[in-house]
Amino acid sequence: MLVQTSAPMHVGQHLFRVGDAFQAIYAVRSGYFKTYATDDTGREQVLGFHLPGELMGLGAIYPNQHQVNAVALDTATVCRLPYNDLAGLATQMPSLQRQLLRLMSKGITGSQALSGDFTAEERLAAFLMSLSQRLQQRGYSPTEFNLAMTRRDIANYLRLATETVSRTLAQFQDDGLLAVERRNLRLLDLERLGQLCHNVPQI
Amino acid sequence: MLVQTSAPMHVGQHLFRVGDAFQAIYAVRSGYFKTYATDDTGREQVLGFHLPGELMGLGAIYPNQHQVNAVALDTATVCRLPYNDLAGLATQMPSLQRQLLRLMSKGITGSQALSGDFTAEERLAAFLMSLSQRLQQRGYSPTEFNLAMTRRDIANYLRLATETVSRTLAQFQDDGLLAVERRNLRLLDLERLGQLCHNVPQI
DNA sequence: CGACAAGTTGAACTCTGTCAATCCGGGTGG
DNA sequence: CCACCCGGATTGACAGAGTTCAACTTGTCG
Numbered sequence: 001m002l003v004q005t006s007a008p009m010h011v012g013q014h015l016f017r018v019g020d021a022f023q024a025i026y027a028v029r030s031g032y033f034k035t036y037a038t039d040d041t042g043r044e045q046v047l048g049f050h051l052p053g054e055l056m057g058l059g060a061i062y063p064n065q066h067q068v069n070a071v072a073l074d075t076a077t078v079c080r081l082p083y084n085d086l087a088g089l090a091t092q093m094p095s096l097q098r099q100l101l102r103l104m105s106k107g108i109t110g111s112q113a114l115s116g117d118f119t120a121e122e123r124l125a126a127f128l129m130s131l132s133q134r135l136q137q138r139g140y141s142p143t144e145f146n147l148a149m150t151r152r153d154i155a156n157y158l159r160l161a162t163e164t165v166s167r168t169l170a171q172f173q174d175d176g177l178l179a180v181e182r183r184n185l186r187l188l189d190l191e192r193l194g195q196l197c198h199n200v201p202q203i
Numbered sequence: 204m205l206v207q208t209s210a211p212m213h214v215g216q217h218l219f220r221v222g223d224a225f226q227a228i229y230a231v232r233s234g235y236f237k238t239y240a241t242d243d244t245g246r247e248q249v250l251g252f253h254l255p256g257e258l259m260g261l262g263a264i265y266p267n268q269h270q271v272n273a274v275a276l277d278t279a280t281v282c283r284l285p286y287n288d289l290a291g292l293a294t295q296m297p298s299l300q301r302q303l304l305r306l307m308s309k310g311i312t313g314s315q316a317l318s319g320d321f322t323a324e325e326r327l328a329a330f331l332m333s334l335s336q337r338l339q340q341r342g343y344s345p346t347e348f349n350l351a352m353t354r355r356d357i358a359n360y361l362r363l364a365t366e367t368v369s370r371t372l373a374q375f376q377d378d379g380l381l382a383v384e385r386r387n388l389r390l391l392d393l394e395r396l397g398q399l400c401h402n403v404p405q406i
Numbered sequence: 407c408g409a410c411a412a413g414t415t416g417a418a419c420t421c422t423g424t425c426a427a428t429c430c431g432g433g434t435g436g
Numbered sequence: 437c438c439a440c441c442c443g444g445a446t447t448g449a450c451a452g453a454g455t456t457c458a459a460c461t462t463g464t465c466g
Contacts, residue, residue, distance in 0.1 A: 115318035117362045120422070151445065159320055161423050166446055182431085182445080199244060323454070354413065364455050369414055385413080385463080407466105414461070421454090429446070436439090 005029065006078045015056065015070040015078060022060035024082045028052050031076020032148035035068040036156075046157040049073075049149060051131070053138035073148040114159055118200055120168045123158040126197035128178070132187055143187045147180075208232065209281045218259070218273040218281060225263035227285045231255050234279020235351035238271040239359075249360040252276075252352060254334070256341040276351040317362055321403055323371045326361040329400035331381070335390055346390045350383075 006029075009015065015026060015033065033050040047068055050056050060066040061083070114123065136142035147154070155162040172178050177193050179186040187193060209232075212218065218229060218236065236253040250271055253259050259281075263269040317326065339345035350357070358365040375381050380396050382389040390396060 150443095162445080163424085163447085164422060167422095170446080199242070353411095365413080366415085366456085367454060370454095373414080409466090410464090412461100412463080414459105416459085417457090419454105419456080422452095424451080425449085427446105427448080430444085432442095432444105434439105434441080436437105 006080060009072040009076050009078070011072060011074055013072050015072065016060075016066045017069045018066055020060075020066040022057070022064045022066055022083065024080045025058060025086060026056045026070075027079040027081060028054050028056065029077040029079050032073040033070050033076060033078075034073055034149060034153060034157075035070050037068050044156065046153050049131075049153075049157070051134050051138065052140070054134070073153075114157075114203070116200075120158075120160050120164045121171075122197050122200050123160060124154075124165065124168045124172070125193050126200040126203050127154065127158055128185070128187065129190070129193055129197055130203040132190065143190065145185055147183045147185050209283060212275040212279050212281070214275060214277055216275050218275065219263075219269045220272045221269055223263075223269045225260070225267045225269055225286065227283045228261060228289060229259045229273075230282040230284060231257050231259065232280040232282050235276040236273050236279060236281075237276055237352060237356060238273045240271050247359065249356050252334075252356075252360070254337050254341065255343070257337070276356075317360075317406070319403075323361075323363050323367045324374075325400050325403050326363065327357075327368065327371045327375070328396050329403040329406050330357065330361055331388070331390065332393070332397055332400055333406040335393065346393065348388055350386045350388050 009031070018037065028050050030052050032052075033056060035047045035050065035056065037045050037047060039045055050070070056070050056078075057066065059068065118126075131145065132142040135145055149157075151162045151165045155165045158165070160168075169178075169180050172193075173180055175192075177187070177189045177196075179188060212234070221240065231253050233255050235255075236259060238250045238253065238259065240248050240250060242248060253273070259273050260269065262271060321329075334348065335345040338348055352360075354365045354368045358368045361368070363371075372381075372383050375396075376383055378395075380390070380392045380399075382391060
């Protein structure tokens with residue numbers, strides 16, 4: 001069987017860790033994941049969030065070992081795609097192979113969008129728009145969704161202080177751009193939110 | 204002939220521009236170049252500086268079009284390495300091919316060293332140390348050289364304001380780290396300069 | 407010599423990080 | 437069942453780094 005659906009994972013459970021042997025790619029079926037690395041000083045660096053329908057583990061193909069840690073942010077399930085099967089299929093389907101390579105080269109590096117010197121507003125707006133668009137692509141509501149990750153994770157990912165994330169969200173709410181309550185988010189003005197981050201490369 | 208030496212180029216003259224058909228790689232023979240891109244709002248982003256002995260144009264191999272602009276910062280000459288010749292040679296020499304691929308993947312993205320949130324001190328120190336080391340590798344003095352690029356270019360590259368570059372250079376001078384007069388630079392304390400940027404990934 | 411670009415310097419201001427206090431919700435244990 | 441506790445989240449005060457604005461200097465090139 002090409003696709004294997006996993007048992008549900010719970011918050012904080014790791015799907016794979018740095019150094020694990022690479023055997024399969026994973027597609028998120030439900031729930032959220034985050035990927036992160038730990039730098040030489042022991043600090044965690046959040047590299048990305050993975051929504052239902054998205055792939056994880058592509059960065060491990062070349063060195064045959066996982067380069068990052070992947071952990072469930074809430075109750076989640078994944079589909080396991082054993083690499084051998086996938087690779088065999090890819091050789092027969094050039095389009096699949098091309099897509100895998102594209103995802104690889106994009107996925108390994110992580111978003112370079114956060115490299116520039118963007119303001120907290122720009123970063124957060126870009127982040128929210130990215131979530132919105134990715135959820136919409138998968139058939140979910142682009143305007144009302146759950147922030148499964150903590151403010152701390154968001155801040156780490158965007159390279160801000162958690163307080164700044166909190167404040168900027170509050171400011172967005174004051175400006176009528178969105179309504180936020182704990183983890184529940186409703187985007188009220190995608191138009192203006194998009195303008196805020198028009199010069200931030202796609203996250 | 205594999206290597207073609209160009210006629211001297213003068214300040215501001217472009218070696219290639221975004222969109223130019225990719226036909227050759229260039230090695231700087233003398234002088235300095237900078238590569239830059241222009242974002243959708245028309246602002247210039249300096250991507251790197253190229254010193255004698257270094258290669259340019261590798262990022263164009265895949266899409267077969269140049270991805271950046273390359274312009275001479277002073278009177279300069281280059282060696283033109285037609286890609287067909289090089290590619291033919293590479294197929295016969297796996298080591299050459301490997302080196303080209305490595306340079307490619309490193310060279311396209313540009314330095315991600317400037318991604319993090321580093322201080323102006325760290326950025327500038329890392330920049331100067333990078334120049335110093337690269338010049339030394341090519342047989343030039345690592346402690347006394349010419350800043351062919353303007354403060355504006357440096358600032359743009361390091362994502363600072365030109366005033367900050369100016370001030371930080373002045374501060375380094377006050378601290379006895381270097382002596383600078385216009386474009387002439389003398390590094391007086393490589394040790395401390397290196398310490399200043401020890402946690403900045405190599406530029 | 408004059409004009410202009412490059413570079414420097416000063417002052418005010420803005421943004422964001424840090425520190426600290428507080429709030430809130432969910433889970434635990436008595 | 438309720439009080440307590442704890443981590444996540446918010447809010448305020450403050451400080452430091454760096455940008456912006458503006459004035460001024462210096463060097464270069466016609």
